[in-house]
Amino acid sequence: MKIKDCIALVSGGGSGLGEAVCRYLAELGAKIIVLDKDENAAVRVSTAVHGMAVQCDITQDQALEEAFVKIQQAHVRPISVAINCAGIAPAQRMVGRNGPVALSWFEEVIKINLIGSFNVMRLSAAQMMKAQVVAEEERGVIINTASIAAFDGQIGQIAYSASKGGVVGMTLPAARELAKFGIRVMAIAPGLFDTPMLQNMPQEVRAALHEQTLFPKRFGQPEEFASLVAQIITNPMFNGEVIRLDGGIRMHA
Ligand SMILES: NC(=O)c1ccc[n+]([C@@H]2O[C@H](COP(=O)([O-])OP(=O)(O)OC[C@H]3O[C@@H](n4cnc5c(N)ncnc54)[C@H](O)[C@@H]3O)[C@@H](O)[C@H]2O)c1
Numbered sequence: 001m002k003i004k005d006c007i008a009l010v011s012g013g014g015s016g017l018g019e020a021v022c023r024y025l026a027e028l029g030a031k032i033i034v035l036d037k038d039e040n041a042a043v044r045v046s047t048a049v050h051g052m053a054v055q056c057d058i059t060q061d062q063a064l065e066e067a068f069v070k071i072q073q074a075h076v077r078p079i080s081v082a083i084n085c086a087g088i089a090p091a092q093r094m095v096g097r098n099g100p101v102a103l104s105w106f107e108e109v110i111k112i113n114l115i116g117s118f119n120v121m122r123l124s125a126a127q128m129m130k131a132q133v134v135a136e137e138e139r140g141v142i143i144n145t146a147s148i149a150a151f152d153g154q155i156g157q158i159a160y161s162a163s164k165g166g167v168v169g170m171t172l173p174a175a176r177e178l179a180k181f182g183i184r185v186m187a188i189a190p191g192l193f194d195t196p197m198l199q200n201m202p203q204e205v206r207a208a209l210h211e212q213t214l215f216p217k218r219f220g221q222p223e224e225f226a227s228l229v230a231q232i233i234t235n236p237m238f239n240g241e242v243i244r245l246d247g248g249i250r251m252h253a
């Protein structure tokens with residue numbers, strides 16, 4: 001899939017990895033839709049990339065359906081790229097000092113990271129299927145953001161790991177289902193990336209994590225994530241797979 005002139009939707013595009021993807025793809029000539037529940041962030045990034053801002057919470061079925069109608073009406077063609085970067089990463093033990101964690105906490109993380117990603121994926125795929133293409137031509141690429149926590153979840157990451165494990169698990173069945181429409185589905189499992197999500201991490205924890213990374217001994221830069229997104233979009237052989245992007249780190253317990 002060519003990036004120039006493609007219409008790319010980025011959920012969570014208002015910050016961190018999503019923002020880097022918006023900027024990177026726009027630089028390569030894509031038309032960007034920045035979807036985020038934080039309206040100011042969506043507008044800030046969409047203004048910078050001359051794209052479209054859409055304020056929406058990805059966990060809401062009807063609101064997201066309406067957002068996709070708005071996106072379709074604003075463009076001459078359906079979207080052909082959807083990158084799911086919206087997510088949260090709160091940490092809590094299953095049983096803490098005050099007893100078992102609230103079930104609603106677990107539900108919230110699953111709702112945003114897993115169900116929200118599915119919500120964006122189902123509507124993106126439905127819109128991509130409408131594209132008029134000649135035989136064998138691609139209609140679209142969907143990239144979900146998992147995490148290495150799907151494989152090496154640490155204490156406190158029980159909900160986050162479960163949600164990202166779900167994202168990993170959706171990849172192959174989604175790719176299989178959408179293949180006949182010329183739509184590919186991939187997931188990226190990032191290690192640690194320098195974004196607002198990790199901003200409050202104490203310096204000594206950051207240093208310990210740098211040390212656990214094989215090479216390079218630092219956090220990834222959001223542009224390095226965006227560069228893999230661009231590779232996946234342009235190389236049609238990427239399909240149905242989850243790629244770790246983590247400098248070789250294997251997280252300790
Ligand atoms: N930063 C890392 O080290 C790292 C590592 C592995 C995986 N990830 C994953 O990458 C993705 C992006 O993380 P980031 O570091 O850029 O975080 P971030 O906090 O910088 O950005 C996340 C964005 O998602 C938006 N968002 C959150 N909930 C939403 C909702 N319900 N609807 C719409 N938008 C919503 C936020 O407003 C924010 O703009 C997340 O899924 C995260 O789990 C990040």
